[in-house]
Structure formats: C-alpha cells, structure tokens
Amino acid sequence: MTASNTGRVWKFGDNIDTDVLAPGLYMKGPLSELAKHCLEAVEPRFAKDVKPGDIVVGGRNFGMGSSREQAVMVLRELGVGAVVAPSFAGIFYRNALNLGLLALVCAEASQIRADAVLSVDAANAELRDLDTGKRYTCEALPAHLLQMIADGGLLPNLEKKLKIQRSKEAQA
Amino acid sequence: MVQKTPMTLAEKLVARAAGQDVVRPGEVVTAKVDLAMMHDSGGPRRVAPMLERLQAKLWDPNKVVVISDHYVPAVDAESAGILDLTRKWVKAAGVTKFHDMQGICHVVLPERGHLRPGLFVVGGDSHSPTGGAFGCYMFGVGATEMCGVLVTGEIWLRVPETILLHWTGKLGPGVAAKDMILAMCAKLGMDGGRYQAIQYAGDTIAGLSMQERMTLSNMAAELGAQTGLIAPDAVTRDYLLAAGVPDGEIDITTWHGDAGAKVERHDFDAASLSPMVAAPHSPANSAAVIEHKGVTVDQAYIGACTGAKINDLRMAASVLKGRKVASNTRLLIAPASVRTTAEAAADGTLATLTEAGAILLSSGCGACAGYGAGVLAENETCIASTARNFKGRMGAGSSKVYLGSPYTVAAAAVAGHIVDPRELLS
Ligand code: SF4
Numbered sequence: 001m002t003a004s005n006t007g008r009v010w011k012f013g014d015n016i017d018t019d020v021l022a023p024g025l026y027m028k029g030p031l032s033e034l035a036k037h038c039l040e041a042v043e044p045r046f047a048k049d050v051k052p053g054d055i056v057v058g059g060r061n062f063g064m065g066s067s068r069e070q071a072v073m074v075l076r077e078l079g080v081g082a083v084v085a086p087s088f089a090g091i092f093y094r095n096a097l098n099l100g101l102l103a104l105v106c107a108e109a110s111q112i113r114a115d116a117v118l119s120v121d122a123a124n125a126e127l128r129d130l131d132t133g134k135r136y137t138c139e140a141l142p143a144h145l146l147q148m149i150a151d152g153g154l155l156p157n158l159e160k161k162l163k164i165q166r167s168k169e170a171q172a
Numbered sequence: 173m174v175q176k177t178p179m180t181l182a183e184k185l186v187a188r189a190a191g192q193d194v195v196r197p198g199e200v201v202t203a204k205v206d207l208a209m210m211h212d213s214g215g216p217r218r219v220a221p222m223l224e225r226l227q228a229k230l231w232d233p234n235k236v237v238v239i240s241d242h243y244v245p246a247v248d249a250e251s252a253g254i255l256d257l258t259r260k261w262v263k264a265a266g267v268t269k270f271h272d273m274q275g276i277c278h279v280v281l282p283e284r285g286h287l288r289p290g291l292f293v294v295g296g297d298s299h300s301p302t303g304g305a306f307g308c309y310m311f312g313v314g315a316t317e318m319c320g321v322l323v324t325g326e327i328w329l330r331v332p333e334t335i336l337l338h339w340t341g342k343l344g345p346g347v348a349a350k351d352m353i354l355a356m357c358a359k360l361g362m363d364g365g366r367y368q369a370i371q372y373a374g375d376t377i378a379g380l381s382m383q384e385r386m387t388l389s390n391m392a393a394e395l396g397a398q399t400g401l402i403a404p405d406a407v408t409r410d411y412l413l414a415a416g417v418p419d420g421e422i423d424i425t426t427w428h429g430d431a432g433a434k435v436e437r438h439d440f441d442a443a444s445l446s447p448m449v450a451a452p453h454s455p456a457n458s459a460a461v462i463e464h465k466g467v468t469v470d471q472a473y474i475g476a477c478t479g480a481k482i483n484d485l486r487m488a489a490s491v492l493k494g495r496k497v498a499s500n501t502r503l504l505i506a507p508a509s510v511r512t513t514a515e516a517a518a519d520g521t522l523a524t525l526t527e528a529g530a531i532l533l534s535s536g537c538g539a540c541a542g543y544g545a546g547v548l549a550e551n552e553t554c555i556a557s558t559a560r561n562f563k564g565r566m567g568a569g570s571s572k573v574y575l576g577s578p579y580t581v582a583a584a585a586v587a588g589h590i591v592d593p594r595e596l597l598s
C-alpha cells in the first residue's frame with residue numbers, strides 16, 4: 001500500500017457479516033476459491049469486477065459474526081485497498097489491521113456515493129471524491145499501525161522489527 | 173487547580189496500561205500487557221510455529237499462564253498429541269504458570285491467584301472478558317495477536333466507550349446471574365456491546381458472589397463487548413485473599429469510574445426478573461422460562477466456564493435434593509475445575525448431585541463446544557448452563573440447545589422437560 005491510493009467505491013449496507021465475506025460453504029477450499037465468493041450474497045459482480053485498490057464502503061457494524069481471519073484475507077486476496085465504514089465489528093477490525101488491510105472508521109461513510117472514485121490518504125485519515133472534490137474525514141490511525149499495515153500486517157511487521165534489532169545487536 | 177476530566181473505569185485501566193494520564197474513547201493506544209493467558213486449543217499449537225518463523229522468545233515467561241482445558245482428558249491420539257505438545261512447549265519456553273487438566277481456563281485463572289484489580293490482561297479465548305469481574309481489563313485475542321503479545325509484551329487497542337448496565341433490586345429465589353445476562357442479551361442483542369467496554373453496576377451486582385459476577389463478565393462476549401467490567405469491592409478482596417493473593421496487592425479503592433464520566437446507561441430491575449431460557453440457536457433468543465415450558469429434553473448439561481462453578485453446583489443441588497433425574501433424560505455435570513469438585517465434595521453438594529442420578533464428568537470444556545464427552549446426537553434436545561447455543565456447537569448439526577441457569581437446567585432434568593425451577597424450590 002502506498003501512502004495515497006485511488007480506487008472505485010463498492011458500497012454495501014449495514015451488518016455485512018463474516019459469512020457474506022467468507023462463506024462457510026467454501027471455507028475448506030483454498031483462499032483463491034473462497035475469494036471468488038466474497039460478498040456474492042449481496043453483490044454477485046463484486047468478486048469478478050473488483051480491481052486492485054478499490055474501496056469497500058460498508059454500513060454500521062461491518063464484519064460482524066465470527067472471528068475467522070479469512071473474512072479479511074479474501075478482501076486482501078482480491079486486492080481491496082481499504083475498507084471504510086461508520087463502525088466495524090471489533091474482531092474484524094482488529095483482524096483487518098493485523099493482517100494488513102486498511103480499515104477506516106468514517107462517520108460520514110453513508111454519504112459516499114456508490115461508484116465514486118476516491119483517493120485514500122491513510123496518513124491523514126482522509127478520503128477525497130475525485131469527481132466532486134468532497135472530502136471525508138476518518139478517525140486517524142497512529143503511525144505505528146499505519147506502518148504495520150504497510151508492512152503487510154502484524155507478523156511481517158514483527159519480522160522486520162526483529163531483523164533490524166538483531167542486526168543492530170550483531171554490529172554492537 | 174485544573175479540573176480533571178472524569179474517566180470511566182475502562183478508561184482508567186487502559187490509561188494505566190498505556191502509560192498515559194488520560195485516554196479518550198476512539199483514541200488508539202499501545203498498552204503494556206501484565207498477563208497473557210492461553211489454552212491448549214488456541215495456545216502453543218498455534219503460536220509455536222509463528223514464534224519459530226520469527227525466531228523469537230517470550231517477552232517474559234513469568235507473565236504467561238498456560239491452562240490445558242479444551243482437549244482434557246484426551247479422547248483420541250490427536251487430542252493427546254495437542255496436550256503433549258502443550259506440555260513440551262511450556263517446559264521449553266520456561267513458562268512455570270502452567271495448569272494442566274485443573275479445570276477451565278477462565279475459572280482456574282482467578283482461582284489460582286493470577287488476577288487482581290488494575291491488571292491489563294489478554295487471553296487467547298473469546299470468553300476472556302471473565303477477568304473483568306475482578307476489575308482487570310481483560311479481553312480475547314486470536315493466535316496472530318497472541319503471538320505479537322508474546323514477543324513484544326504489548327498490544328494496540330482502541331479506547332472503548334463504556335456501556336453501563338445498571339441493576340437494582342434483589343433477585344428472587346431460583347433466579348441467578350445467568351438469568352440476568354440472558355435478559356440483557358434479549359434486550360441488547362448480540363452486537364449490543366459494539367465491541368466497547370461493558371460495565372455492570374448497581375446494588376444487585378454488589379450483592380452477587382464473585383462466581384455470579386464471573387458469569388456476567390464471561391457472557392459480555394455474547395453481548396459483543398470487548399470486556400465486561402465490575403469495579404472491585406470487599407467481595408473481590410475476600411475471593412482473592414482466599415486464592416492466595418497478598419492483601420497488599422489487592423487495590424479495591426483506585427479502580428472505579430468517576431462520577432460524571434460519560435457512559436451509555438441501561439437500567440434493569442432484578443426483583444421482577446423471572447428465570448430465563450435462550451432458545452436455539454442464539455443467546456439473544458431469550459425469554460421467560462414459561463415460554464418454553466414443556467419442551468422435552470434428551471440431556472441436561474451443567475458445565476462450562478459460565479455454568480459449573482461451585483455456586484452453580486450448589487444451585488443445582490438445591491433443586492435436586494431428595495429428587496431423581498427423570499427416566500426420559502440424563503443429567504451430565506462437569507465441574508468447572510478440580511478445586512470446584514473438591515469443594516463440592518467437602519460440603520456435601522456432590523453427594524446430592526450423584527444421589528439424584530447425575531453423571532459426573534471431568535473438569536474441562538467437555539461438551540460445551542463439542543470437544544469432549546457429552547455431545548449430542550442428530551435431532552436431540554439439550555438444556556445447558558453453558559454460554560452459547562449456536563447451531564451444532566454441542567454435537568450433531570440438527571441438535572438443539574436451550575440455555576438456562578443451573579436451577580433451570582436441574583429442574584428440567586427432574587421433570588424431563590423445561591419447567592420454571594421455582595416450582596421445585598418452594
Ligand atoms: S467451557 Fe466452553 S465457553 Fe468456556 S472456555 Fe471452554 S469451550 Fe469456551
């Protein structure tokens with residue numbers, strides 16, 4: 001993820017659950033197969049037409065349901081650049097950031113137009129509608145979490161930190 | 173003098189762990205973890221490969237507690253292997269706070285004196301909010317996050333808003349904490365907690381034993397909250413002293429919310445509460461027991477971190493005393509911990525249960541999530557004192573689970589069908 005990227009908006013309603021994101025029926029198969037069914041219950045075109053960098057805009061309580069990490073992994077697999085919602089289910093939100101998917105809490109998310117093209121400025125927690133110029137302010141994420149997301153999630157982030165620490169120790 | 177902005181209990185606990193004077197809801201902070209708890213299912217077998225990939229050691233083996241409870245005792249070679257891996261890993265990692273087959277983690281953790289007010293604790297299990305009953309900020313995390321905690325001793329979190337669930341009045345006979353939490357699930361729904369901090373308060377809560385409070389905090393998970401706090405008081409202190417925590421380490425004065433701190437408050441009346449039952453397949457599907465009167469049960473199960481502590485067994489015994497389990501059903505009881513069994517044996521509770529015809533099972537998660545003995549066949553109906561009745565959780569996919577208090581479960585075992593336990597108590 002770059003500091004700022006651009007993508008088309010895919011808009012969804014309230015309470016999009018982890019079964020809609022990662023349907024239980026396909027959970028035993030490989031991630032690439034599961035991803036083909038992501039959100040199909042509410043938008044059959046999504047998995048086929050979504051482009052890398054596109055932005056999923058949800059309603060309240062996005063990602064409710066089980067703690068399955070696959071609900072985040074499928075969005076990553078499809079190249080989704082960010083998920084924006086007025087509120088997230090807690091475990092989904094934690095999973096998203098820990099697995100390297102930018103999740104932004106945006107009180108005005110319902111005002112974002114379906115099919116709009118937005119630029120995402122993660123560092124400043126701001127979205128901008130490229131056609132109308134309208135800006136949306138999101139809740140800011142601290143630098144260390146932005147770095148973790150940029151690294152691809154908690155484990156790669158830790159791996160990197162430990163490597164730096166070890167090479168410093170080796171030099172000392 | 174500068175007027176200090178009032179803070180909630182949750183904010184005070186998070187602020188301390190984050191090393192800040194003040195925190196505000198919505199703010200993301202990094203907290204230092206005082207204690208990390210894992211069990212055999214989500215613990216070593218999941219985090220060991222990650223730690224290996226990182227070639228990392230534990231940040232502090234003294235701050236890690238491992239409790240084997242899910243696959244105990246082993247029922248096949250696979251579960252035996254998981255327990256074996258857990259024992260070997262604990263040894264290699266230098267973890268000395270290891271409780272092997274001593275009971276369910278959420279009950280064993282406070283019972284062995286690991287908790288005290290003010291601590292910031294993570295657990296590798298969704299019912300970790302149980303620790304909130306002791307005035308700890310405790311919540312559940314997945315294996316990836318647990319690995320992060322084990323390496324760094326830190327975790328990020330979004331400072332929660334506080335939802336205050338305020339109870340006044342005295343519970344009637346045959347009505348328990350389980351009925352309170354089922355009533356709250358019915359009213360607020362399973363996402364009513366919005367992953368914020370729930371705090372239980374009011375004179376009803378103050379009058380509850382530690383075990384009853386644990387039932388409320390445990391099922392904050394069913395309300396979708398991150399944690400379920402109760403401000404510590406003399407009841408907390410007495411429990412912890414008995415668990416061997418030194419008096420000097422039990423601070424029951426600091427960990428309270430300030431008057432005027434911003435909370436979302438909901439009020440409940442204990443005196444008018446009747447026994448509750450959650451119908452399949454959600455704890456939020458709760459209504460007064462009377463609504464389900466007459467539903468026949470193939471099995472009655474008293475078990476789990478939620479519903480098999482010493483007071484739960486005593487509730488069941490008060491119904492079962494001098495009675496027999498109905499011939500069309502079976503009553504299985506899995507005490508929440510080895511100490512619970514010992515206590516129940518010492519005060520005669522156990523004899524009452526077995527004389528009534530209850531079948532005693534080992535202390536562990538058992539049938540609660542389908543891990544151990546006592547699972548259900550296709551189309552069977554069970555009433556259980558557990559926390560969750562999701563589809564297929566206790567066995568076959570078509571089985572049905574009703575949830576109730578130990579009074580209600582014991583009464584159903586005697587009648588062979590769901591009844592109001594108060595009919596058997598008078
Ligand atoms: S007893 Fe049930 S709810 Fe409690 S930790 Fe075990 S599986 Fe989870």
